[in-house]
Amino acid sequence: xxxITADASCKRGRRMMDRAVWRAxxxxxxxxxxxxxxxxIVAVMYITAALHTPWIGDFSDWVINRVPPISYLIxxxxxxxxxxxxxxxxxxxxxxxxxxxxxxxxxxxFVGFLAGAYLDPILGTPGAAIAAILFAILASMLLSALHAxxxxxxxxxxxxxxxxxxxxxxxxxAFFNQxxxxxxxxxxxxxLPKFQVPHDIANLPVIGWIINAIFNQGPIAxxxxxxxxxxxxxxxxSRWGLRTRAVxxxxxxxxxxxxxxxxxxxxxxxxxxxxxGLAGAFLTLEQFNSFQDQMTGGVGFIGLxxxxxxxxxxxxxxxxxxxxxxxxAMQIAARIPSSAPGGPLGAFIATVDPQIFGMIxxxxxxxxxxxVVGRAIPPKADGIPYDxxxxx
Amino acid sequence: xxxxxxxxxxxxxxxxxxxxxxxxxxxxLVTTILAIVLGLLLGAVLIVISExxxxxxxxxxxxxxxxxxxxxxxxxxxxxxGSTLNIATPLILSGLAVTFGFRAGLxxxxxxxxxxxxxxxxxxxGAAPIFQGPLHMVLAIxxxxxxxxxxxxIPGILKAWRGAHEVVTTIMLNxxxxxxxxxxxxxxFRDPTATFAKTRDVTADAQLPILIExxxxxxxxxxxxxxxxxxxxLLFKTALGFEIRTVGINAFAARYAGMKAAFIAVxxxxxxxxxxxxxxxxxxxxxxxxxxxxxxxxxxxDGIAVALLGRSHPFGVVGAAVLFxxxxxxxxxxxxxxxxxxxxxxxxxxxxxxxxxAEPVLRRAVPWLRSRxxxxxxxxxx
Numbered sequence: 059x060x061x062i063t064a065d066a067s068c069k070r071g072r073r074m075m076d077r078a079v080w081r082a083x084x085x086x087x088x089x090x091x092x093x094x095x096x097x098x099i100v101a102v103m104y105i106t107a108a109l110h111t112p113w114i115g116d117f118s119d120w121v122i123n124r125v126p127p128i129s130y131l132i133x134x135x136x137x138x139x140x141x142x143x144x145x146x147x148x149x150x151x152x153x154x155x156x157x158x159x160x161x162x163x164x165x166x167x168f169v170g171f172l173a174g175a176y177l178d179p180i181l182g183t184p185g186a187a188i189a190a191i192l193f194a195i196l197a198s199m200l201l202s203a204l205h206a207x208x209x210x211x212x213x214x215x216x217x218x219x220x221x222x223x224x225x226x227x228x229x230x231x232a233f234f235n236q237x238x239x240x241x242x243x244x245x246x247x248x249x250l251p252k253f254q255v256p257h258d259i260a261n262l263p264v265i266g267w268i269i270n271a272i273f274n275q276g277p278i279a280x281x282x283x284x285x286x287x288x289x290x291x292x293x294x295x296s297r298w299g300l301r302t303r304a305v306x307x308x309x310x311x312x313x314x315x316x317x318x319x320x321x322x323x324x325x326x327x328x329x330x331x332x333x334x335g336l337a338g339a340f341l342t343l344e345q346f347n348s349f350q351d352q353m354t355g356g357v358g359f360i361g362l363x364x365x366x367x368x369x370x371x372x373x374x375x376x377x378x379x380x381x382x383x384x385x386x387a388m389q390i391a392a393r394i395p396s397s398a399p400g401g402p403l404g405a406f407i408a409t410v411d412p413q414i415f416g417m418i419x420x421x422x423x424x425x426x427x428x429x430v431v432g433r434a435i436p437p438k439a440d441g442i443p444y445d446x447x448x449x450x
Numbered sequence: 451x452x453x454x455x456x457x458x459x460x461x462x463x464x465x466x467x468x469x470x471x472x473x474x475x476x477x478x479l480v481t482t483i484l485a486i487v488l489g490l491l492l493g494a495v496l497i498v499i500s501e502x503x504x505x506x507x508x509x510x511x512x513x514x515x516x517x518x519x520x521x522x523x524x525x526x527x528x529x530x531x532g533s534t535l536n537i538a539t540p541l542i543l544s545g546l547a548v549t550f551g552f553r554a555g556l557x558x559x560x561x562x563x564x565x566x567x568x569x570x571x572x573x574x575x576g577a578a579p580i581f582q583g584p585l586h587m588v589l590a591i592x593x594x595x596x597x598x599x600x601x602x603x604i605p606g607i608l609k610a611w612r613g614a615h616e617v618v619t620t621i622m623l624n625x626x627x628x629x630x631x632x633x634x635x636x637x638x639f640r641d642p643t644a645t646f647a648k649t650r651d652v653t654a655d656a657q658l659p660i661l662i663e664x665x666x667x668x669x670x671x672x673x674x675x676x677x678x679x680x681x682x683x684l685l686f687k688t689a690l691g692f693e694i695r696t697v698g699i700n701a702f703a704a705r706y707a708g709m710k711a712a713f714i715a716v717x718x719x720x721x722x723x724x725x726x727x728x729x730x731x732x733x734x735x736x737x738x739x740x741x742x743x744x745x746x747x748x749x750x751x752d753g754i755a756v757a758l759l760g761r762s763h764p765f766g767v768v769g770a771a772v773l774f775x776x777x778x779x780x781x782x783x784x785x786x787x788x789x790x791x792x793x794x795x796x797x798x799x800x801x802x803x804x805x806x807x808a809e810p811v812l813r814r815a816v817p818w819l820r821s822r823x824x825x826x827x828x829x830x831x832x
Contacts, residue, residue, distance in 0.1 A: 157559075157617065214807040215467045217557050217617055221754050222804045228748075229796025233496075236791040237504050359621045366618060411637060417629045420622040424604075427619060428612040436615070 112402045120399035126267030128387060128397045130274045134345065136376075136383030137279045138163065138354070141337035142361020143368065143375035144289055148330030150370060151293065152323045153306040154209050155441035158220035159334050160358025161227030162198045166338025168231040170194030171349040172238065174247035174342070186247045187343050191278075194343070195335030201227070202331030206324045213443035232351045239349065246347040250276040276344040278336055283376070285333075290372035302326055306437035309444040319444045334358070363423040370437060382419040389415050466552050466698050468762040468806065478761055481809050484816070485759070486773070489802030490517070496797060497790055506789075516788045523783030524776035532665030536737065538775030540565070542674040543729030544753030545760055545767035546681050547598075547722045551616075552762045553685055554718035555698035560605060560620025561726040562750035563627035564598040568727025569734040570631045571597030573741035574639060576652035576734070586656040591673065591731050598727015599720045601627060606719025610712035616719065624750060636743035647743035658736040668736035675768065677728060682764040694718055726753065758803045774799060 087093060103118035110119070142159045149156040174190035181189055201223055208219035238244060253273055260270040272283055293299040304312040305322045313319050337357065342349050360382055367381070368374025389412035391397040398404050469478070494513035501512050524534045544561045551558035558564075572594035581589055601623060608614040636647035644650075658668040685691040697704040697714045705711050729749060734741065756774060760766030777799070781792035805812060 155617075157621075208804075208807060212808050212810055214810075217559070218467055218754070218758060218803070218807045221559075221751055222800055222807055225751055225755060225796060225803070226800035228751075229793050229798075229800055232793035233500070233791050233797055236793065237500055241504075356625060359625075362618060363622060411633050413629045413633050417626050420625045420629075423622050424608070424614070424619050424626075427614040427622075428608045429614070 110401070116399045116401035116403035119401075120403070124397050124399065125391070126270075128391055128394075129267055129271035131387040131390065132380060132383045133271050133275060133282070134279060134383070135386040136379040137282050137340050138337040138357040139361050139364050139382050140282055140286065140376050140379035141333045141340070142358045143365040143379055144286065144372060145330040145333040145337075146362050146365040147289070147293070147370055147372055147375060148302075148326045148333065150365070150440050151306045151437055152302045152326040153309060153437060153439040153442065153444070154206070154323055154327050155216040156205060156220055156327065156330070157217055157359070157362065158201065158205055158223030158227075159361055160354055160356065161220075161224035162201045162331060162334035163338045163341070163358050164227045164231055164352065164354045165201055166194035166198040166335040167341040167353065168235065168338075168349050169197035170335075170339040171246050171342035171347075172234075172244075174347075175239075175244050178247040183248045184250070187250050190247065190343055191336070191339040194339035195332050198335030198338060199328055199331035202328045202334070206327040209443060210320055210323050210327070213445065216441050216443070228352060231349075235349060235351060246342065246349070249347045250278070250344045252276050253280060276340075278340045278344050286372045286376045293372060303437070305444075306439055309439050313444075313446065319446075323444070337361075360419065363419065366436075367423055367426050369435075381422070385415050385419045389413070466555070466695075466762050467557075468552060468758045468760070477813075481812055482759065482761060482766075482806070484812060485802050485805035485809075488805050489798050492801045493794055493798035497794065500790065500794075512788060512790075516784050516790050516794075519784040519787035520777065520780035523780030525780075528662060529665050530779060532662065532667035534772065534776045534779040535667055535671045536775075537778050538771045539668075539670040539674045539736070540729040540733040540749060541752055541756050541771035541774055542678060542768055543725055543732065544749040545756030545771050546678060546764060547725035547729070548753040548757035549760065549762045549764060549767050550681060550685070550725060551718060551722040552757060553698045554694045554714060555701060556606075556609070556715060556718055556722070557617050558602065558605075558620060558719065558722045558726070559617050559750055559754065560601065560623050560723070561729075561753040562747060563620070563624035564601045564723040564726035565730040565733075565747060565749045566627045566631055566745060567597035567601040567723075568594035568730030569597075569738065569745070570635070570649075570730075570741045571727070572731035572734045573649050573652060573738075576656035577650040577740065579653060581656075583655055586653065587658065587735065590652070590656045590735055591728065594731020594734070595724045595728050598730065599724035601727065602723015603716065603720040606716040606723075609719065610715045628745075631741065631745070632743050635741050635745075639741075640743075641740070649741040652735055652739045656735060657739060658732065666737075670732035670736040673728070673732050674771075677725065678764045678768050681725070685764070755799055755803045758806050761806075 102114075103122060106115035107118035107122050109115055142163060145159050145162070146156055170190045170193060173193035174186050177186040177189050180186070205216075205219050205223055208214045208222070209216040252275060255270050255273050260266050260274070262269070273280060293302065301312065301317050301322055305317060305319050309319045312322075338354075341353060346353075361375075361379070364378035364382055365375045367378030368376070392407055392410075392412050392415070399407060494517070497513045497516055498508065498510065502508050522530070524530055544565065547561050547564065548558055572590045575593035576586070576590035604623060605614070605616045605619040608619050609616050635649050639649045641648055641650040658670050658673075661667045661669055661671070683691075685695060693704065693709045694714055694717075696707065696709060697711050697718075701711050704714075726749065738745075752774070756767055756770045759770035759773070760768070777795045778792075781795045784790060784794075785792050
């Protein structure tokens with residue numbers, strides 16, 4: 059039974075329509091004044107950078123010449139945020155709010171660390187890390203299953219269910235960390251190696267630094283961009299995506315046409331746990347090879363902010379995560395002379411505490427949520443338990 | 451997510467979290483005690499497992515020893531009881547903040563940021579040498595209240611004016627408060643004589659007095675109990691409280707009855723923030739006595755846990771906070787006696803609210819709770 063699918067004879071027509079739509083979009087983009095504005099901004103930036111104009115020129119010079127070498131840092135900071143956002147999108151698009159992502163990431167970071175440490179003598183260096191990633195994902199999926207059960211079957215308040223998971227994760231990881239790691243001096247497995255981009259490619263003009271930013275990473279960070287694009291396409295172009303969105307927007311209607319609302323929600327919440335698990339594995343198997351209590355430092359919440367910033371769309375959320383990652387990278391960049399802006403702008407930034415940059419993402423999120431700059435509207439049934447027997 | 455009304459206020463007909471799914475007041479008490487017992491039981495199971503994992507062998511007596519040390523550490527003498535009540539004080543106020551929001555159908559998860567704002571405002575006013583005597587203390591407490599209210603007002607007005615969901619805005623404001631106050635405490639208001647970054651010490655006349663000689667119990671507990679009574683009075687004995695609770699149970703009905711739901715949302719969030727800020731003020735004037743940079747606390751989630759276990763009732767919150775305070779006060783002596791990490795307390799806390807959240811399952815599983823279903827009784831609350 060396939061309630062909402064295009065049948066085969068329609069598919070060719072749909073493809074043609076898609077192509078026509080894209081052509082029209084491109085034409086419109088070419089005629090739009092925003093294109094000219096963008097070209098003008100880029101031109102002004104290059105000219106001012108070349109002329110060393112104070113302030114504007116400093117900024118342009120900074121963006122064009124000094125940010126690219128540290129761009130990999132931006133992506134590295136964005137990885138756990140973006141993966142948390144993907145977990146949030148999986149849940150919220152099907153109508154389940156999940157604020158427990160922070161706890162899931164923390165738990166999987168710890169389980170990944172522990173599995174890596176114990177398996178290292180048995181499986182050797184890369185093998186242990188790969189097995190540890192799987193354990194991390196499994197741990198996160200178990201917590202997701204708890205959240206799914208509480209919010210879908212028990213119909214408990216979903217914020218409370220998330221709170222339970224966060225407190226459980228804070229307590230559980232700290233407890234076992236002290237019991238098994240701090241007191242025994244257990245060492246983690248070696249971190250996953252970074253891929254080295256060949257110099258010729260990394261030094262290409264214009265696109266070289268983008269390639270370097272994406273590929274000068276460990277395996278999880280490197281796959282991030284592909285995961286996001288895949289999820290975006292699946293969410294908006296597949297049967298699974300259509301059903302997910304239907305259940306998240308209007309579960310009663312979805313139920314009426316034969317979609318099992320409970321099943322779709324369970325599946326999405328539990329599969330969403332994979333992304334939180336990857337985020338946790340990234341922290342203790344790819345970025346650092348140690349575990350500290352509450353080491354996530356709120357990436358799960360920032361991920362939710364990135365999700366809202368991206369209007370519950372994977373690619374938008376990735377851009378949000380990159381913005382947040384950039385704000386974090388800037389705190390570091392401002393301290394390193396070679397990557398901080400020069401001239402009067404640099405002198406000014408040196409007087410500002412780097413923490414001020416850290417506040418920017420949160421304030422932007424509040425502004426976006428308040429709809430001052432374009433409104434963010436969540437899926438309509440987000441956070442409301444579905445009751446099959448309830449009227450209207 | 452519910453529909454946005456023309457005024458921009460989102461209206462949802464959700465129930466108040468924590469007040470249960472039926473069974474009346476007696477049913478609530480029974481399920482609450484059951485949740486606590488089950489939480490402690492699961493904690494005991496975890497203790498046994500952790501003993502095996504750390505290679506000390508299988509021993510069923512360890513949980514008893516641990517809980518005995520826990521009780522001794524929190525109730526043994528006046529000193530122990532004093533520290534239990536001291537820890538319970540900010541928990542009561544954070545729990546009241548969450549409860550107050552719950553009653554109006556609002557989820558204030560920003561207790562942390564509001565607590566920090568309250569602590570900072572109180573620390574600044576408390577350290578200012580411009581006032582003398584008890585007036586200084588009162589002004590410092592009020593400053594804390596004001597700081598928290600400010601940080602609660604922002605999500606409230608954003609909710610009423612733009613329909614921005616308070617859960618996300620309050621989480622974001624937690625981080626803004628932490629970073630902003632960190633900056634202020636380590637640069638603008640930094641005490642030049644201190645070895646590490648903090649604001650100047652609160653002067654002696656602004657500090658909360660010690661209640662009993664030989665203990666550390668400060669007057670904050672009296673402030674917390676008085677506040678609990680006032681919150682109860684406001685919620686259940688005044689017209690405004692009736693409006694707040696009506697908006698919480700059914701915002702649609704409240705609007706049709708002519709209540710200003712948007713105004714109630716702003717007021718409730720501000721007062722809720724104020725309660726959390728009061729917690730920060732009392733903790734700062736009684737214990738910390740100066741705002742340190744990188745001040746990390748967890749009163750946002752602790753407040754939620756306390757409010758849930760207290761069943762969204764001011765007096766229940768006091769009981770729940772004292773219970774959690776006792777668990778924490780005794781955790782140290784438990785660790786010394788048995789070597790079990792103090793974080794077991796956090797896990798037990800999580801288990802307890804897990805069982806409170808899964809109350810419908812509890813009701814189905816326990817036969818003698820099943821027959822007593824009177825859903826109408828619980829809707830009215832206390």
